Amino acid sequence: MSYRKNPHGTTVAAITDGLQHYFGADEVFIDNGIPSGDQYPNALESQLQACSVLLVMIHEGWEDTFTESRHKDWVLHEVKTALDRGIHVIPVPIGNAAMPAWEELPAEIGELANRQVAHIRSATYAADLDRLIRQLENHVAPAAAPVESSAPRRKRLWLRLLVSTISLFALTPVLFHSGGTAWEFFARPAAISTALLALVSTVATTLVFALQPLTNRWEKGAGANGIQRMFRRYWIVPFLIILSSVFTSIHAITEDQHLRLEKIFSYVAFFSLAIWVLWLWYLRMAEREEAWPPPVTTEPVVFRRAAHRLEQRLIADGKSRKPFTKADRRDAESILSGLDGAREELxxxxxxxxxxxxxxxxxxxxxxxxxxFGSVVALELTAIGISVFGEPALGRSLRAAGLTLAIAIVFTAAALYANRRLDRRDSRRWSSEIAAWQQKLTLMIPAHGAPAERGHG
Structure with a gap:
């Protein structure tokens, strides 16, 4: 926006506000938006070199201002630079101003007289501004809004596996050690851990399939209402889970009547880490709910929340007859694009x-x-390594390790197979749901270029 500071500044500000409302504040630059303390010549030059369109605001007597003495005539510099660089220049006479003739302009910008003007008059302000916006749509293409990738972060998988395996390998002997030889220090915890793996994988897999309707209901509720509201509504559930976990841990620590410091420290460290991870997850989900446009991933809560928020905004804008701006269209299209990427990934x-x-x-x-499973393998390999030096006989160590690993392999493979089947079924179901959302939201978005009532004035 190139303009002279004059009594028409209010009109220039109104035009700027209307354009920023439609295209987005980041797409329309005017010098009063330069942060305090910045060197304005550098900011003006940077914006001038990067712009796609220069709007030259022409008030009555604008052509006469070039005869005034100035250290540097920035309006002359802006118009000349834009014409020389081939930037699209639109003269915008405001109020009762007329477009100056060639001979009334400085020679450096005389070409401006040949450019088609876009009048903005007080009596027809809304219609004139709307016409200018339609012209600018041919030249201004706002950058796509950032959307969180729907693809999983595969690069971190092996790091997660490594860290988890090492942590379990270090923690298991401390939790389940009950005295004995160095071989037993690793072999017994490996056996106990395998038994727990078999029990937990069986119970967890059974519960996942049994509680699928309840889980689906909670995910749909979180998608429609948000994670924070769902936690406020059902806070008693995580509270009871934490409470039962604490009582179980206290019982495990005190069952042998010996309060060993390393066991207490291990349990405290484990639960502190678990609570910290859950808290980070909650904060991340809360941040997602505040972001606009909302991120879209393959997680059902996330893509449902994004779709619901876009639907709510479209309905609210329709009821309030709020104009559907180019920035609104950009946000809507970015969400639809994210949904499309999530569906392809699923x-x-x-x-x-x-x-x-x-x-x-x-x-x-x-x-x-x-x-x-990796921690069990590491424990058994360590136990075998110790038995090589004669504690106990290698044959006994190998038989024990073979039995433990066989059980671990069977139950790990069964759990992975069950999870794979469940994920395949869920992925197909979620993909179909996203396709339905895409069809519904596309029909709700106003057609591109359709006339809309505007509240500029």
Missing amino acids: DRRAGASIPVWLKGGHRSEAVAYLSW
Whole structure:
């Protein structure tokens, strides 16, 4: 926006406000938006070199201002630079101003007289501004809004596996050590951990399938109402889970009547880490709910929340007859694009082989089972290494390790297979749901270029 500071500044500000409302504040630059303390010549030059369109605001007597003495005539410099660089220049006479003739302009910008003007008159302000906006749409293409990638972060999978395996390997002997030889320090915890793996994987897999309707209901509620509202509504559930976990831990620590410091420290460290991870997850979900446009991923709560928020905004704008701006269209199209990417990723997940699916790290349960199995293998290998030096006989160590690993392999494989089947079914169901959302939201978005009532004035 190139203009002279004069009594028509209010009109220039109104035009700027209307353009920023439609295209977005980042797409329309005017010098009063330069932050305090910045060197305005550098800011003006930077914006001038990067712009797609220069709007020259012409008030009555504008052509006479070039005869005034100035250290540097920025309006003359802006118009000349834009004409020389081939930037699209639109003269905008405001109020009763007329477009100056060639001979009335400085020679450096005389070409401006040949440009088609876009009048903005007080009596027809709304219609004139709307006409200018339609012209600018041919030249201004706002950058797409950032959308969180729907693809999983595969690069971190092996790091997650490594960290989890090492943590379990270090923690298990401390939790389940009950005295004995160095070989037993690793072999017994490995056996106990394998038994727990078999129990937990069986119970967890059964509960996942049994509680699927309840889980789906909670996910749909979180998608429609948001994670924070759902937690406020059902706070008693996580509270009871934490309470039962604490009582279980206290019982495990005190059951042998010996309060060993290392066991207490291990339990405290484990629960502190778990609470910290859950808190980070909650903060991340809360941040997603505040962002606009909302991120879109393959997580059902996330893509449902994005779709619901776009639907709510479209309905609210329709009821209030708020004009559907180019910035609004950009946001809506970015969300639809994110939904399309999530649907494609879900389709790939549904058709992927088990090795490819595992590498994708799509389900945290699968990563947990693999880490658990990895820690059992590490414990048994350590125990075998100790038995090589004669504690106990190597044959006994190998038989014990073989039995433990066989059980661990069977239950880990069964848990992974069950999770794979569940994820394939869910991926197909979620893909179909996203397709339905895309069709519904596309029909709700006003047609591009359709006339809309505007509240400029």
